[in-house]
Amino acid sequence: MSEMYVRSVEHSRAGNADLLTFDAEPACWRRFTGTGGEPIVLKPDVFVRVGVGDYELASFVEMDMGTESLPTIRRKCQVYLRYWRSGLEQQRYGVFPRVLWLVPNQHRVDGITTVLKRLARGAADSLFTVAPVESGAKLLTTLPGEGGSI
Template identity: 30%
Template sequence: MTAARLRGRALERILDSLSDRDRAILVDVGRNRVLSGAQLSRLHFVTIAPTARDRIRRKVLARLVTLGVLAILDRRVGGARSGSDGLVFAPGIAGQRVLPLLAAESAVKLPTRARRPWTPGERFLKHSLDVSELGVQLREQEQTGAVTLARWAVEATAAYPNGFGGLMKPDASLLLQAGNIEDSWVIELDRATESLPTLRHKLLAYVDFANAGQVGPDGTIPRVLVVVSHEKPLVIENRLKAIQELVSGLPDPADRLIHAVRFEQAVPHLVNVLDG
């Protein structure tokens, strides 16, 4: 069904047919733009017995795809052997129409413009799924009771005014809480595809933002976490060292503002800084 035809009663019927879990799945996919089958399983099906988990997940997600609430992208992750775990889901046309209605219920910032789902290139998709994975890991930390993920936004919904008529455009931004302590962060996901001068220019913008006394979406100057990800460990090691050297050469307060870590260290680092 086209976006133009999905209005009024047709939209109401779809919304009424969604269970609480269906709605939560759509909100998570909408908030992250893309999620894999494996990531959705960890977020919404982990309490189901392992013997039935995959079957129930496939049935639930297939129904949402049939309704147009979700769409399966043409590109999968992990190859053919990954099965349904490797399928990548995005909001379908119906899902995009429903999302604005759910945004008010879920108190999260969600995209509101409906467009036909499209499959990005492999490089961009890997980047997006890495960012989504950080959000999934933070949600898992939240489920343990260690922290509260009070806010999580990616791509366009993570942007905020830079105070000079433009926008800061991190890959993600978040607010993490523990008791009465909270930390505001932005994330730059680095897969060693940008030149170091380009990355320097991007990080210098955060330094200028801080020195100008501007505040981010949480009413404070957010810290910056550069997360280095790649399939090759040697690339990660070399890239991380280069970024750390780059940060050390930036003006104050770069040494306190900007942190750089390997991908697997990112969420533990966020939690440890909050605890500290």
């Protein structure tokens, strides 16, 4: 997490964006109620908000080191989809943050992308982005539609 924070601050200082919020876990966790009334906790690694020109961009960041199985990644993505469907984040910020999976290599990009393509449907198709970890700070300041989402 500290490397991600340092890269985000450096990117901000270079004039590419204004770093508004960088909340690491557990401060970035979101609690909500499932459709059956059960309590659920979404546990992203980081929540980041940046200002880019006239825009404010928000992202949940998952730092994946390749140690979690793909079924575990799928379950975590299902929690993101359940939270997205709850509408709570949209009430808080007006939009749902993109979910940025930062991974160590192309093999992992391909694996998680395959999981996401099977999972994401409809309006959630553009919710997830998978990229190599070194692209993270730049992607946090990329406006929607400029690439990266599945």
